[in-house]
Amino acid sequence: MSEERSSGKKDPITRRQFVAGAATAIVSAIVGGIVGSQAFPKTVTETVTREATKTLTSTATVSTTVPTTVVSTATKEVTKTATKEVTTTVTVTPTVKKTPVKNAMLLINPVKCTGCMLCAFACAEHWIKEEHPELAGETINLEFSRIRPMRFQYVDVVNVCYQCRLEPYAEGSDKHPCEQVCPTGALHTVPEGEGKEGYYGNGYLWVDKDKCLGIDKCGRCLEVCEEQFGSGISYDPITKKAQVCSMCGGMPVCADACPEGAIEVVAPGRNGRVYAEPPEAKAELYYMKLFGVRRDL
Amino acid sequence: MAELYGVTGKIARVDLSREKVTVIEPDVELYKKFLGGATLGMYYLFKEGIVSPDVDPFSPENMLQVMLGPLNGAAPNNRSVFVTKSPYGFICLSFAGGQTAAKLRFAGWDGLQIVGKAKDPVYIAVIDDKIEIRDASDLWGKDTEEAEMELKKRVLAPIEYKDVSVLTKYDMTPQWVEIRPPDPEKTIGAKRLAGVWLIGPAGENKVWFANIITEGFRAHGRYGSGAIAGSKNLKGIVVRGTKGQRLANKAKFLSIMNDIVNKEKQSYFWRSYGTAGIGYWEAVTKSGFPIRNWQWEAWRDPRTAKALTGPFMDDASFVRKEACPGCALHCAYMTQITSADPMMDGKITDMPDWEAMGMVGGNLGYLEMPGKTPSDPYTGDHFDQAEALAKTQYTTMLFDKFGMDFIEGGALIAFLMELRQRGYIGPEDLDGIDLKWGDVHAVDAIIRKIVKREGIGDVLARGLFPTAEYFAEKKGKPEIVQYAQGCHRYAQPAHGTRSNKDRNPLEYITVIRPCEHTGGGSGAFMARDLAGGIEGQNFEAVTNSLVICMFANSFYGWENALEMVKAATGWTDYTLDDLHKVGDRYYALGRLFSLYSLQIKDPLEDWDKTFPPRWFEPLPEGPYKGARSVYNGDPEAMLADLREYYKLRGWTEKGVPTKEKLEELGIADITADIAKRWW
Structure with a gap:
């Protein structure tokens, strides 16, 4: 199915450090909410295969086996041709072909x-x-x-x-x-x-x-x-x-x-x-x- | 009756005095003529005689209407409009976004008309066809946030509510029952799908500029619809609809809707900070920022303006964004205040949006460092800027919580501050409150007095111009009135007229909602292209009759609007010309309403010339220092344009629709008797 990655671009800071900084508490909430909820010892994600026609960043979250709350997020390259990261708030909606998630x-x-x-x-x-x-x-x-x-x-x-x-x-x-x-x-x-x-x-x-x-x-x-x-x-x-x-x-x-x-x-x-x-x-x-x-x- | 699409053909008339609900079924021709929303609402105010000067705004005879257009419901960018006679006597068309309008359509209604006056505080519960008048005594006095959450709980549809428990232990496994047996008291009803419009304490106490609020911060901002609801003892309207909306050509409708959403998704401006994004640029490139009751429109030091600009506010306080149904612009941001001042710290509110930034932030002198004026260099750091933001947010929050308009309210307090600056009044005139520029504690105290109508608050609760007249008389100094910034006896919102880059003052005079900043056609007016201005205003009028969003309407345009109307309603013979005529009717009705209701003798002399002299005085600071409006300081040039504008509208030179025009628009039957006194 999809190319799975257990490692990727590592988030430079851990969730705990995020929380420590009061000013970035909210950012932490965003990342932590999704990522933290998936922190699960054994990674079993079958992620959606997407064929992007335009630029697209799918922030697939893959948990590591590192204990407690240290979690890395992997930025997943969707296809060979579509790798540009969307950094502004304007997101381009991709045309995607998907397979179901079990x-x-x-x-x-x-x-x-x-x-x-x-x-x-x-x-x-x-x-x-x-x-x-x-x-x-x-x-x-x-x-x-x-x-x-x-x-x-x-x-x-x-x-x-x-x-x-x-x-x-x-x-x-x-x-x-x-x-x-x-x-x-x-x-x-x-x-x-x-x-x-x-x-x-x-x-x-x-x-x-x-x-x-x-x-x-x-x-x-x-x-x-x-x-x-x-x-x-x-x-x-x-x-x-x-x-x-x-x-x-x-x-x-x-x-x-x-x-x-x-x-x-x-x-x-x-x-x-x-x-x-x-x-x-x-x-x-x-x-x-x-x-x-x-x-x- | 032929089958209706888009609209439902039913308007509920709720008589609070007689506790009766009747159903009005307007003919489809009426919808074609007035579309809905603001224009249809104004039609009823004429037809029912509410326009008459004999009907006191606060009397039970006045009619409070919430009206929908044919697109409300499934279309993106829903809004709601309250149409009534304002406490000030002129027309009240007051808009807000949120989900409740769609819910009213899904309940099967095109609008609600509320007349009479309840004996005790009530709220109106709409659950599909069922409309009930229910007791709200326990909610009277509560602020908008608390009361709304409570009202939401009380209105549930039959498909999400059951007041008897059916679950028994025999439905569950024995082990399960052992640890968590079913609770026979527990019933069904956890869903919260109702929408609420309600008033806060300001509306209850009939503060003239009180709002009807929804979703905690979305205000039907101006013209005092909240006071009218308060005068009827109506705390709120709660709506839950399960019927959906029928569309004549759903496939077409969805495809246009999809296009609009996709276009919206590309909008950097709206999707980044909404109107909060414009603060800095309003000051440094347009010079239209209200500062200290419009004495300045830009700061000498651009750094001062940064405190109230999207990126800075986002860095300091934005938490998340909120959208209206079907909209990808999400122009509203939820925020939490951080301040060294415990009075403000930790409070939760929204944005501020541009009007709040202007009318509360700049206008009350929150941005300058203590003891400095807008002409001084800025000496503060990012924490000082964050405090300026906190003050603005806190004041906005008070207005929202109590249900009051911060445009009229901000203008009023700024006016009092200027009188104090000039030595006309002192703390002894304001029950001991010393209104110094930038003093948020003094502002907090005065707002609470206004809401309760306590002491001087009872005078201030009538708004800017009545207050100005009160102090002019009390002090024996008629010149005081000139510092009241606004026209048509209503406060000027946050877009300046003195530079030649922001707004043409003529726009504020030509709009039918007194001194509104959302009338449309601003670009054309700035270029003194009056025909273009009328075109823009008419499109805005159509937008207001469809009751969709003026931020989103740039993603519609005339053509899309027409196609949406046709797809929704199935009026295949509907044309652009019909839409333009709706705009003309909106303008004719609105103008006549205010002139007649206020018994204006000479529309040009007594009504249109009620603008402040400051509009034409040179700007003291900023990129357009010395500018005196697009008319270069000459009010006569503006009045010449005004006469030309009236001619282009097909009105008399005093600004009254002619007999021929009214007949052409097909509204002579309800307006000719009124208009003829000025012909």
Whole structure:
């Protein structure tokens, strides 16, 4: 697949040194937020192969085996011809040809995200075609989007499913929590190699609309999500049936639509529940991270 | 009715006195004629007789409208406009960005019209077709930040809300239940997808220049829409829509939208610092920076100007950027103040943008070192510059938090500072507050008095010109009024007229929103190309009727705007000429509204000549030292241009649309009886 690099242009300073400098705390937050979240002893990233037609710098982050928080970022050369680093805030959107990321997850950078909702417009468009082709020709409706930016004054939270799983030793199951509590089996994992073409991934979440009871009669999936994890389920405004992010089979349209590069598609190789928070809790955490103070919402 | 696209054909009329909601269904011809937004709102103010001088702005009869255009919703660069009669009596068209306008469209509405007055504080909750008037007593008195977060929680759509728990332990595995049993009290409702427009304490206390705020810092800035909401006991409007928007030609619409976003992505100017980027250049290349109540428009030492410029402010305090829906310009920056002064340190606010930099930063004398004037060399270092920035941000934050306009407010405080500088007033006139140039603590104290309308604050809360008249009378010195910088009895925003590089003073006189800086056509006016100026103004009027962003409209242009309207609405026979006519209607209606509502006898003498003499006095410092506007110090030359401008608009030479013009525009039925008194 892609050319993988375990080493690259080393970041001259460690994350800890970054944090030490108060003036650069924010920069640290940007780098640390993404990089730190991937600091994981064993590097298992299958990164997206991109063929760039224009200049493009993909800041693929590859963790090293160095213990604790010392993390290097590798600037990945995309093709032989496209190596120019984009250093200004003007980024040229490349035309990319991609392959899906297995076991994919979305990581959203709260510093880069501007809350412009272009991710949600793209997602809604993707799903309205899938689920309501009769409306797709003339309607734009963000309710079909599985990714929902929410604005909390000074911070934007992009609410999405983080692919939580239960831990078998503690919870007696390795299913997704929403999947576990679904009384009809409507919300289920499609195993790898099965399901829709192009959606292979490492299995993906899917709602069987014929079986789903809908929020009026049920709502267990969202209730358990909001009680113990995040708020990753939404409901179709017309059928009232559950909607969940299927990661577009490892090539999410939201990430492509983002003009800021704030959405990264990664294969974290770990349980997504560590990223999940209800929107308000995320907003409060982001607020702490960005402004260094606590604010109750 | 034929099927509607883009617009929904429904406007809700909320009567707060009778606690009733009715639905108005305007004919599609009305949309074609007025498009929506500002112009459609003005049409209703005429039709319902709100324009009449007998309707007091603060009376229950006044109508507060929030109106959308056909593009609001799916189109990039959504904005919202509040249309009402301003506390000052003239037209109030007040715009802001943010997500709430799109949400109102997705709820299925083209606008809300609010009349009457609630007995107790209320907020209006819009959830799709359902509109409720709900109690807001517990939120009255709270600032915009706190109240908005609370309101967001209270309005949820049926598909994200459930007030009974359905999850039981039988749905979970036994081991799971053992460690984290389901909470029967826990219900569904963690999503926060509503949008909020609301007022702060300033609006509640009917400060004449109070704002309607959204998202903490986006202000429907000028003309006092917040005071009108306050007079109706309306704390806010909360909107959650799940219906989406229908477009006649969605594929075309999306392709234009995509082009616009892609063009926006190439914009270095907007994507780097937004309007915060212009501070230094406003001073050193245009010489239009408001300094100390416009006594200066540039500093002798360019280093002084650096404190309020994008790159420096970014280095010192910008944290992240925020965008309106669908926009890649993200012109707003969230910031945190760092200061040696504990009053300001750690506070969280936005930018400042250009208007705040000008009207608060330069105008209140924050940039100069203590005891120095703008004509002195700068002796400070980067920390001193950071303190100047902190003062500007802190003052802006106060205005946003309390929900007040910092253009009128900044001009007002700068005016008082100049009166103190000239010895007309002293601390004894301001309840003991000594308003020295650059004293942020004195500014903090006076703002709090204005918000509470306490002591002298009750006088100041009526804004710049009423305050000037108050002190002129109190001191028996009529010359005091000349230091009030503005025209049409409203404060001049942050773009100077005295150099011949920034703005033509004529622009401030011709715009229908008194003394606005966003009227369009500035370049043409500077070249004294009046026809070009009208073209620019009309495009801005169309922008304001579509209620899209004037920063983004340079990525649209007339052609794209027309194509977007056609793709959204399916009006295949709609032409550029129709769009131009909307601009003409906007100008005719706005002009007549203010003249009639304020009962102006002679529009030229009594209204258009209300500009300050300083506009034509030589600049004391800077690259254009000695300049006296594009008219070289001759107001008569400007008035000659004004008469020419009126002729080009097809108006009488006193600036009143003629009978023929009103008939041509198809608005004679609502305006002829009003206009005829000046024919």
